[in-house]
Amino acid sequence: MIFIDRAKIHVLSGKGGDGALSFRREKHVEMGGPDGGSGGKGGDVWIEADPQKNTLYDFTYRPLFKAALGENGRSKRQTGACGDDLVIGVPPGTLLFRNRKRVADLINPGDRYLAARGGRGGRGNATFKTAVNTAPHLSEKGEPSEEAFYDLELKLVADVGLLGFPNAGKSTFLSAVTQARPKIADYPFTTLTPNLGVARVRGKTFVIADIPGLIEGAHSGKGLGDEFLRHVERTRILIHLVDVFGYDGKSPAENLRTLNKELAAHSARLAQTPQIVAATKMDLTGSDKALAAFRKSFRKNKIFSLSSATGSGVRELMDAVVKALDKAPGVASFAPDPVDIVIEPDFQVEQTNDGWRVTGKKAARLAAITHFDQDEAVSRFQNILVKWGVEDALIKAGARAGDTVTVGDHRLTFRPALKHRSKR
Numbered sequence: 001m002i003f004i005d006r007a008k009i010h011v012l013s014g015k016g017g018d019g020a021l022s023f024r025r026e027k028h029v030e031m032g033g034p035d036g037g038s039g040g041k042g043g044d045v046w047i048e049a050d051p052q053k054n055t056l057y058d059f060t061y062r063p064l065f066k067a068a069l070g071e072n073g074r075s076k077r078q079t080g081a082c083g084d085d086l087v088i089g090v091p092p093g094t095l096l097f098r099n100r101k102r103v104a105d106l107i108n109p110g111d112r113y114l115a116a117r118g119g120r121g122g123r124g125n126a127t128f129k130t131a132v133n134t135a136p137h138l139s140e141k142g143e144p145s146e147e148a149f150y151d152l153e154l155k156l157v158a159d160v161g162l163l164g165f166p167n168a169g170k171s172t173f174l175s176a177v178t179q180a181r182p183k184i185a186d187y188p189f190t191t192l193t194p195n196l197g198v199a200r201v202r203g204k205t206f207v208i209a210d211i212p213g214l215i216e217g218a219h220s221g222k223g224l225g226d227e228f229l230r231h232v233e234r235t236r237i238l239i240h241l242v243d244v245f246g247y248d249g250k251s252p253a254e255n256l257r258t259l260n261k262e263l264a265a266h267s268a269r270l271a272q273t274p275q276i277v278a279a280t281k282m283d284l285t286g287s288d289k290a291l292a293a294f295r296k297s298f299r300k301n302k303i304f305s306l307s308s309a310t311g312s313g314v315r316e317l318m319d320a321v322v323k324a325l326d327k328a329p330g331v332a333s334f335a336p337d338p339v340d341i342v343i344e345p346d347f348q349v350e351q352t353n354d355g356w357r358v359t360g361k362k363a364a365r366l367a368a369i370t371h372f373d374q375d376e377a378v379s380r381f382q383n384i385l386v387k388w389g390v391e392d393a394l395i396k397a398g399a400r401a402g403d404t405v406t407v408g409d410h411r412l413t414f415r416p417a418l419k420h421r422s423k424r
Helices: 170-177 226-232 252-266 287-297 314-327 361-369 375-388 390-397 418-423
Strands: 006-012 045-049 064-066 086-090 094-098 101-106 112-116 147-154 160-163 195-201 204-210 237-243 275-280 303-305 348-352 355-359 404-407 410-413
Touching (some): 064 086, 112 147, 160 226, 170 314, 195 314, 204 314, 226 252, 237 314, 287 303, 348 390, 361 375, 361 404
Parallel strands (some): 045 086, 237 275, 275 303
Antiparallel strands (some): 094 101, 348 355
């Protein structure tokens, strides 16, 4: 499986079913009346944290997700079936962004977010029956689908993060303490993707993440850079594996200080994460002398000695990890960005090159659910607009009888009520 930690998706909820226009007509049954049922609700689109997933690879070639449509209403007051909801599984630790704003952080398995709400079903003519209108010849269309675009970003959820420069022995250590089998070779190369493993020590289980090797300037994108630094932002503790013989011409102490600077430059939260330092490759000749020099020049932390190849020092290091986890805070989460609450009017009137346009969500919804091929539905549509004050607003703005007025996707001819025409 290819590790992908960023993706873009396009979601579309289900349209609501149309209401039915029907009358009961049965032999020997008088005054049957309207019996058109309402349409079913369209399916919602949910994004849910699925513990069986660990990459966003599935979204690489399938960016569009559609929920099921609601069924239309039928005669005999039968309501259409609701469309099935669509649940999109993502790895735990996935952040959701919409319009560049973080809207959700799905950390725990089962966490979910409503990405697109299904349209409500249109009402059948049976629901419009009143004492005044006992045989209504109108029904509603179902509400249209809701469309949205999301950016997904995975930040791995792990208790322990392994950090170090390339060829520090992180993958070898992970394979020694877990069942993970990352690619390991005897050459100066670095892991290209994060690896996860589950360790069990003294009856306690925790997840370890092997993060690809970093280099100086990683926080600004150098090398693999911040492509993978974000994966340690959730870890509860960090293990810095340092080649006891140094890296890139620098001593182990210099490499450790450089790595800590990179963490602080990337995130203030990372700079405060508890850390354990271990000197690796202690099975090689001259390692004892190199370790003594390392401890002498870097006395800020206790430095464990480790050889993943022989197993020397592994038990002591893992015991220290268990003790550190007992004191460490929980897995870090990221709160949604503040949302700007904008109270929109029911409608707005604006002049266009070819007439007038009535905008606003409420007006657009009314136009979307209206059957303009039904005379009673058109009359109801006009009466509602008059009640809202749309006609008064158009007259005040300068609209005249015969002008074209666009509401939603529909172009209508403006015919003001008699009281307005008499004033003209």
